[in-house]
Amino acid sequence: MQKVIIIGSGPAGLLLAHYLLSRGNYQVEIYESRLDPRLAEQSNQRTFPIALQSRGLNAIEQIVGLKVALAKKGVWSQGILIHRKQGKPRQINRKMPTLLIDRNQLNLVLLENLLEKHSRELVTVKFDCSCVDINLESHEAILDHNNGERFTAKYDRLVGADGVRSQVREVLSARGDIQCQQDFIPDVYKSLHVPRIAPDKTVELAGNYLHTSTLGKGIRLVLAPQPDDWLHGTLIFSPDNNPLENCTTDEEVLAYFQENTPFIKPVMRLEDVAVLRQNPVSKILTVKCDRMHVGDRILLVGDGAHAVSPSIGQGCNASLQDAQVFSQCLARYEDKWEEALPAFTAERLSDVHALRELSDYTFPRSKPMMLEFVFRLTIGKKLRPWFPLLTNPLPMELIMESELPYSEVLKQSQGWINRVRESMQN
Structure with a gap:
């Protein structure tokens, strides 16, 4: 029985834990810097939707019961509606439906399903714990409870699944074990949430399509329907062209949307605008590494190894696919990590590097x-x-x-x- 420590309880880390435990050869400990999502208050104004497409769905489908559980928390999308100032929106249908799901809900389903299926002897998840260093010689992760208490945890194998600002990656990069490029994409964004149905029930935006609109000057709006009859999305713009910068009141912001995105005029309220104005302008960091493993014990997956622009909605799909591909490598090499790890890097690196280029230059x-x-x-x-x-x-x-x-x-x-x-x- 090998002990695997996974740093990070995002989608990639949790799905990989599912795959490892299904093999019957592993004991898994997961450490997450954030609070336990089952205990922390969940706000639909502080998260964003994930579009699970065939690659991510196929990775999830290999674990019995996951896809069904996730479908209950999401919305199946048949395509995209491109809205214009005048006239009917252009409708683009997809052959393969996409599951739109809130990221918090995706994580919760993966976490709760994991803990329901496997005993505490095989899997433990510790929240409010940050990885601060790794001792590669003694095979120890050095962690901090966020209350200041420091402790160490021994591992046989270690997985860095701790996101775009991965501490595992930073330790390996500082040692010179991997080469890593980090860049901010040219655009920034603000999160936006509006009801899907007008207060007087006279207008109802489609609940099974992504809604998009181009507002001019490189400004774009993307909204995804959720099961609670809300549309969750983002207003995307260049840092030097914030369309709301000169708006000093909620009424001015509302007037801007009513003029430039008439399709949401019937559903957008002043209270939605107030939340939008309070939301920060956020940057998106991308990551490109020259490998996805170090030695025969350490693996990097997800955004920690290959964070990309969200423009084509493939970041989470690629992260989930990492878990599936690595599990296939373990099966091929009979759980010999010294062979599975380099095989994984060789197989996966060209795809995630290609995804970065596709994400930057498709639109x-x-x-x-x-x-x-x-x-x-x-x-x-x-x-x-x-x-x-x-x-x-x-x-x-x-x-x-x-x-x-x-x-x-x-x-x-x-x-x-x-x-x-x-x-x-x-």
């Missing part, structure tokens, strides 16, 4: 390319049976409507990616 910024993008997603799809050479799928289609590896998606859509990159540089 165009220039108006001409955006018009082409929308045309090809709508009219182009209908023309494809007759003119296949003139209407090649966009990378977004290949990602959402196939299970091709990210590296293959990038290969097939390199021409579009290069054009978007060039337009952004210009």
Whole structure:
């Protein structure tokens, strides 16, 4: 029985714990810096929705009961509605439905299911504990209770699943064991939450589609329906072009949305605007590592190894897929980590590096390319049976409507990616 310490109880760490415990050879300890979500008050104004697409869903489906439990907490989406100032929204249907679920709910289901299935002798989860260092020679994680008490925990194997600001990654990087690049994406965002149904019940926005809108000057709005008849989403803009910066009252912010996004005019209230104004402007950090393991004992998964822009909604899907792919490596090499770890890096690294490029350059910024993008997603799809050479799928289609590896998606859509990159540089 090998003892595995997992730092971080996000989706990647929890799903990997499910996979390890299903193999019957492991005892798992999970340490998380945040408070226990089962005890902390959950606010739908302080989180964001996750779009689980076929890659993430397939990883979850391998653990009996998880997909059914998650579906009860989410909404199945059939596609995207692109709203305009005038006229009906453009509707883009997907062959493969997407499960839209609040990140807190995703974590809770993974956590509660894990603890229900396995005894406390096999799995323990300790919250309010931060990893501050790792002793690779003695195989110990050095941790702090957030009340200041320091302690150590011995491991046979250690997994860094502690997110974009991973302390495990920072320790390994400081030692020179891995090379890591970190960058902020050009855009920033504010979280936005509005009811899906107007107070007087006269307007009801679709509950099974993502709602998007382009407001001009690179400003974008994305809203995802949730089971409680709310739309959770983000207002995205460049740091030097905050559309709300000069609005001094809630009424001015409401007027801005009523003018630029008429589709939410009937449902948006002053109290929703007040929360939006209080929400901070947030940056998104991306991470690119040259490997996903160190030696024969340490593994990095999820955002700690490959955080990307959320523009195409694949960050969590890729993180969940990490757990599935590593479990497959363990099965292939009969739980010999000294063989499974390098095999995992060799198999996974090209895909997560490709995902970074896809996330950065799938969506165009220039108006001409955006018009082409929308045309090809709508009219182009209908023309494809007759003119296949003139209407090649966009990378977004290949990602959402196939299970091709990210590296293959990038290969097939390199021409579009290069054009978007060039337009952004210009």
